[in-house]
Structures are given as C-alpha cells and as structure tokens.
C-alpha cells in the first residue's frame with residue numbers, strides 16, 4: 001500500500017468509526033416514481049403479512065414462514081411478475097424478494113394477493129444491505145438475479161451489482177449445493193458474470209459447456225424477453241452451485 005493509499009484508507013476507517021456517512025457506489029438510482037392507488041393500497045393492507053424490514057435485523061425463515069421449506073431469494077424483482085409466477089408454481093418453496101423501487105414492491109404485493117400466493121415476502125431496500133444485515137449464512141437454496149441493470153457505459157461498470165465481492169457474499173448465504181442463478185440480455189455483462197464466477201473459489205458451473213445454461217423451465221419467459229428473442233437478441237443464463 002502506498003503512503004497516499006494508506007492515508008486515504010485510515011481516513012475512511014476513522015470516518016466510519018466516528019459514525020460518518022460514507023457515500024458508496026450503488027447499483028441503482030432511486031427513482032421516486034408515483035405509486036398507483038392499487039400499489040399503495042396493496043402496501044398499506046398487506047405489509048404486515050408480506051413485508052420485511054431491514055430494521056428488524058437477521059431473519060429466521062422457518063419462523064417467518066411457519067415451515068421448514070427451502071428458501072429462494074430474488075434480488076431486484078422489478079414489478080415482481082415472474083417472482084409471483086414462480087412462487088405460485090412452487091408452493092413447496094419459500095420466496096423472499098428484494099427490490100428498491102417502491103412501485104415495483106407495491107405491484108408485486110398486489111399480484112401476489114390477486115394470485116393468493118402466501119409463500120412470498122418482500123423487502124423494499126438495497127439488497128447489498130439486506131444480505132449483510134438480515135440473511136444468515138448457509139441458509140438459501142437458490143439466489144436469483146434476473147436482468148440486473150447492465151450499466152452499459154464503461155465508466156458506469158462499477159455500478160453493476162455483480163462483482164467478485166458480490167459473488168462471494170452470495171456464496172456465503174447459500175447452503176452447500178445451493179444454486180446462484182443469473183440471467184442477462186447484455187452479452188458483455190454475461191461475460192463479466194462468467195469471469196467473476198469462474199474466478200470465485202467453491203462454485204461449480206452447472207453448464208455442460210462450462211459457460212451458460214439453457215433457460216430452465218423454472219424461470220418464466222418475460223414478455224420483453226420473448227420480443228427480444230423474436231428479434232434475434234440473446235439471453236444468457238448462468239447457474240453455479242456452492243461446493244462443500
């Protein structure tokens with residue numbers, strides 16, 4: 001470490017110790033879009049049963065869901081359409097969704113109620129903080145990350161949620177044999193994801209060709225994806241299992 005870096009490092013540490021706010025690079029820009037009446041009603045009426053709060057700290061999934069079913073965590077579920085579809089199709093699993101965009105959270109709760117889905121709970125918060133503060137290690141059966149913001153421009157790549165540090169955090173949260181499933185329609189992001197996963201210790205690529213897997217039936221095809229495929233655009237799915 002150079003003298004200059006050491007100085008910067010010490011300064012950040014000191015600031016954190018003093019409880020000062022350190023601005024971190026985030027994978028999202030908070031858009032305060034208006035909630036529709038339906039989304040607002042869904043949150044007000046059902047947060048008590050479906051909402052999870054960062055401030056409540058570490059969760060115990062068997063207590064939350066009142067069963068011992070395996071837990072699937074989805075990061076950045078958007079409007080929650082595919083998450084609700086997956087939860088409805090797999091009542092033998094418990095689903096936890098994390099999304100920062102409040103209208104998406106409202107839309108997801110509204111669809112879950114409409115579809116009588118009861119094996120799903122959601123956070124409206126930054127997934128990085130939820131992983132650090134609320135999800136116990138070695139507890140998840142699946143982590144899914146579908147179409148994360150690609151941050152196309154090179155100068156914005158540091159905002160991409162997938163990084164060596166992120167894939168290591170996910171590994172810690174998965175049970176042995178648990179699967180990290182990512183999908184993207186941005187080839188350069190897919191290549192970076194593959195590189196990060198291949199460099200990470202203790203993951204086993206489930207791809208027969210040692211790169212990507214075909215879309216598993218468990219991941220619903222979105223309208224957007226369907227249209228993209230008809231136009232010849234690609235989608236890349238990656239699935240890696242945590243080794244013992």
Ligand SMILES: C[S@@+](CC[C@H](N)C(=O)[O-])C[C@H]1O[C@@H](n2cnc3c(N)ncnc32)[C@H](O)[C@@H]1O
Pocket residue numbers: 027028075076077078079098099100101104125126127128145146147148149150161222
């Ligand atoms: C491109 S959208 C994809 C949404 C959805 N997965 C889909 O396939 O339609 C990415 C989503 O991730 C959310 N997001 C980005 N960073 C996040 C973070 N750190 N924590 C939670 N959600 C995040 C964004 O708000 C956005 O809704």
